[in-house]
Amino acid sequence: MKHIRRLGQNAGFTLIELIIIAPILMVTIVLTMSYLFNQYGQLTQQSAEVNLRIEAQAISFSMQDDIFFATNFASTKNTNLEDAYAPSGGWAYNSDPQTLIVSTVALTTNSKDEARSPVYIDTLGCSPDAIKEQNSELYNNVVYFVDGTNLYKRILTAPSSLNTCGTSYRKQTCPEANATSDCPADALLTDKVDTFTLTYYDENNSEISTPEGGQKVKIYLKLKDRAFAEDIYADSSLTAKKLNQQ
Numbered sequence: 001m002k003h004i005r006r007l008g009q010n011a012g013f014t015l016i017e018l019i020i021i022a023p024i025l026m027v028t029i030v031l032t033m034s035y036l037f038n039q040y041g042q043l044t045q046q047s048a049e050v051n052l053r054i055e056a057q058a059i060s061f062s063m064q065d066d067i068f069f070a071t072n073f074a075s076t077k078n079t080n081l082e083d084a085y086a087p088s089g090g091w092a093y094n095s096d097p098q099t100l101i102v103s104t105v106a107l108t109t110n111s112k113d114e115a116r117s118p119v120y121i122d123t124l125g126c127s128p129d130a131i132k133e134q135n136s137e138l139y140n141n142v143v144y145f146v147d148g149t150n151l152y153k154r155i156l157t158a159p160s161s162l163n164t165c166g167t168s169y170r171k172q173t174c175p176e177a178n179a180t181s182d183c184p185a186d187a188l189l190t191d192k193v194d195t196f197t198l199t200y201y202d203e204n205n206s207e208i209s210t211p212e213g214g215q216k217v218k219i220y221l222k223l224k225d226r227a228f229a230e231d232i233y234a235d236s237s238l239t240a241k242k243l244n245q246q
Helices: 002-010 015-062 064-068
Strands: 070-073 100-105 139-147 150-156 187-190 193-201 216-227 230-241
Touching: 015 064, 015 187, 015 216, 015 230, 064 070, 064 100, 064 230, 150 193, 193 230
Parallel strands: none
Antiparallel strands: 070 100, 100 139, 139 150, 150 187, 193 216, 216 230
């Protein structure tokens, strides 16, 4: 019984031991939590950066088809097309940030459909086909432009006042605030733009200062986001050559 009482009296910590151990435990817990918190932050930032890089690459690649099937790169929109919501002064390739203006043949269905056919401007008549094909082809514009941190894609096609042989499968688009069933909203590609630049090259791979005469274009896109209270960046660069020649 004396032995049992002695063990009971010796069980647990003394006040002095607790005073010594408690701060050590607190420091250990704080250091452990700080380490885990920092690790979580780094993983969060790395994951966000990977997602941002994937987004940048996906946007660049989504622009390829319009470039491949371009008839030319333009300094401004085609004269027979209208855009009531163009920037003050009209569309211009050398805006800040730059604007990509692509001219493509208007088609009755998408470019990968074997049943596609060009849309013609009706000046000579639409029938028979031999007469229709003597008309000038209608060209749409595809405009990629930056507004703040948003990158948009706008389609410009024939106004209702222009008589055509056939109808473009692509519809004119408008700013979201002005969108209707006849003029759907511009496509918002991303709201994280930090940098958007374009460089044009001629058939000799020499850099040129204006879009006309360009056979290929280099698109550089940098996106910016925040993760764990830090700015993160990811970029993508794509050089694409138009397949149509004029």
